[in-house]
Structures are given as C-alpha cells and as structure tokens.
Amino acid sequence: MSNIRIYKDLSANAIFFENANGVQFMNSLQAKPSVDGSKIDISDLAKQIDLVSDISHSDFINRDGVTYEQISINNGHEGTNIDVINELNSVFQDAGTPTGEIPTITSPLVINNVQGSIINYELTADYGVGYEWNLSQVSGITTVNGNVRKIIGGSSLGVGSYNIPVKAINYNGEDSRTIVLNVAAPTFANTKSVQFNNQDYLGANAALLDSTLGRSGNGSGSGDAWSIAFWFKAGTSVNNNQTIFYFGANDVSNGNHIKITYQGGVSNGRNINFKYGSNFNYLNLITPLSSVPQNSWCHVIITYDGGTTGSSSGSVNDYYSRFKIYIDGNQQTTLNFNINYGNSTSLSGQNLRVGRYNTGNYMCNSCKIDELATWDSDQSSNVFDIYNSGSPFDLSTLTDKPNHWWRMGDGDTYPLLQDSGTEANCIFQMYNMTLANIVNDVPLYFSSV
16 A cells, blocks of 8 residues: 555645545544554545545655654654554644635636637635536546646637536535636737649639629629728739639620739739729729739739729729729729720629639739638728738728638638638638648738737
8 A cells, every 4th residue: 555645734724635546635534443443544524435444554644754653653652553543633633614614716717718728727715625626518628637626628619608617615515606718719810821823723602702792783882892802922923914813704705704913024014903894895904013012912902882884985984983902001093994995794703713714814933812801892991901001910800891701821721711701601722732832921920919
C-alpha cells in the first residue's frame, strides 16, 4: 500500500486527503480501528462511507512526508495503531466549520471565452469542501486531474452560451449555482488570399446571385442596384484582357452580363476595365492608366445605382453615370465607351466566375484576389467604410452587410471557398488549382483586438 497523505489545508479550511485514487478536500472525517483492530479505517461521516479500510498505521503521512506514527512518538506516545488513530482524529477535529457555516461560491459565475481557445477556470467557495460539476452540455470540458475545483478544455465548442450547474458542499450544506460560459466568435484576422495563374478560376452557382446582381428589365431604380468590392494584386502578365469577375449570360455575344477585367499592358494599361451588357450592346468604363499599382494590393469597388443603362443616344451620359469605380477609396475618372448606346435588357445569372470569362481571358501570372463581396444596393456612400483606410476588416460589422462575402482562404477548406455574407449560400469551387493556390500574401494583417 502506498502512503496516504493527510493534513489540514488552511486555505481550503478542509482536510487534504490523497491516496492512489487522487486528491480530495473534505471535512467530517473519523479515524477508527479496523474490524480486527489491527489496522485503521477512515470514514466520511457526511456521506456515511469508508474512504479507506484496513490501512497500516505506518502508511499515514503528513504534508511533509512524516508518518503519523513518528508524530505520535514525537508527542511522547508509543506510535501504536491507537496512537495514530488519535493523532489523525485530532487533525480531523480541527477542520471544518464548527459554527455551522454553509458554503458560498466566490468565483465568477460568468466565463467569457473565444471559439477555439481553451478555458482554465477554478471554482472557489468560502467553507467549501466538496465540489461538483455538471459538464454534460459542454463537450470537451473536464475537471483537472488532482484538483476537482478546476476545469479545462472547451476549444471545440461553437459560438453561443452554455450553462454549467455547479455545487460547493460541506457537511453543513451546499451552495448550488449555474455558471454561464459565453463563447464568442474569434476576432477578425486576414491571413489568406487566392492566387491565379493561367487556366485557374473559381466557379459557383450564378443563380444564387440573381437577387443581388440581376435585374428584370432596363433598370427600375434602387431595387436593381448593386455593389462589388474586392482586393486585387496584379501579376506580371501584360495581357490586357484578364478577367477578374464575370456574372451573367452564357451567350456573351447577345446576353447581358457584368465583366471586370485587369488590363496589364505597360503602355496603355495597369487599370480596371468594366463592361456592362453584351458584346453587341454595352457600356464600357475604364480607369486611368496605371491606376492599378504594380507589385502591391489595391482595393476596388464598383457600384450601380439601379437606373436605366441603354437604348437612347441622347441619354448615354446618364447611363455611364449609373456606375462608379473606386480604387483605394477614390472615385476614378473613367474613359467611357459604348456600343449601340448601352444595354436595356434583363440580366440573370447563368455563369459566375472569378478569374475566367465564358471561354477564356484568364487572370495570369500570380494575380491575387482577397475579400470579394457583393451587395444588393448602391454602396457609394459607404465606400470609405468598406475600404477602411486600407485595412481589410470584418465586413459583417458594417451597418449594410454584404449579401455575399468570400474570405478567399481564411476559414476555407480546399477546394471550396465559403460564403460569409448574410445569405451565406454561394460557395465557390477552385478549378485547375491546388491547395498551394491559397497563399499567405494579403493586403494587410489586421486584428480588431
């Protein structure tokens, strides 16, 4: 039999009791002779059970490892079985709450934690001896081995609030409370983007964006408005027709669609080219030469106010004015073109792609996209909030939250990119790509802490 350590713990106002089964803090103990009188039993009077039975009197030690047999001898006795029983009972009688106090839990009744983090909490109480937890509703949380007052774990819990019933007990009574564990979403961090090389692109169910980017006719007003925002880092290709974003008809010759491209040419490019319409009826707005920087990130927002976009030569300037392009928070003065005075038809989603047009025009040579978002409203008045002085941030904290928002790697599992917008139903799939296309190159690491 290994030694049993027993002593009065002043901080707990209880008896520290440790054997092969672990540590307990308790009161209302009594040492007594075993049935044949040759050894010692120790009983918990409150629970009416024997903690240990038939233990040799030489196996009981104090805090410092001194046997109670030796303590008895030091006190002028012989160190017999009965002498050790008397020594133990003198310790037991000095513990507890002789004036009858019941326990009072003193530790906080609210635990605030962040999803993915491990909690480390200790339950304390005045006059507490025993401690009980009901952890049945909080998977992954357990008491600490050797200290039942402490719990640890909880990193797998989802965002929300959890109730944990607890008790502090002594032989005079108990204090029962409920601890509320609040698990919050982690603070925002932007650590990933998606890199595109030749033939790489993203595809998704375009119909899911009809209510955001589509329309039923020639622009009825604010109900048809939309906005598209993203961070973009140009690659090294000088190709002038690299598709960043494409939404709309499969038949691009005759069907209405949205096309945003990067023109990479050195002499007449490094800018954003936006086309609205079909190949035979469209409006074209192009940002100034070199408005897209080399070798660094920029933020692009394109807005549409929902108004009419075509059919009359006398109104073509009005049609252009429906759209605005912002780069790094600044509205661009665009070079404007049209074919057949714009487009007056409806627009619905048959194709939704990032990095590819209907049959080609891929982004090239390490172009990167981050934090792509769409709104079913004109966000011109909120451009500065969305751009946020050049720091990507949690778009769900905006008053006007995006309907669709793709983090481009953060929180995603290859080959799928999740939708974090309010509708949260449109998932991009990565085509011709590998996990290595999710890279650590981002506009700026920013934490809301």
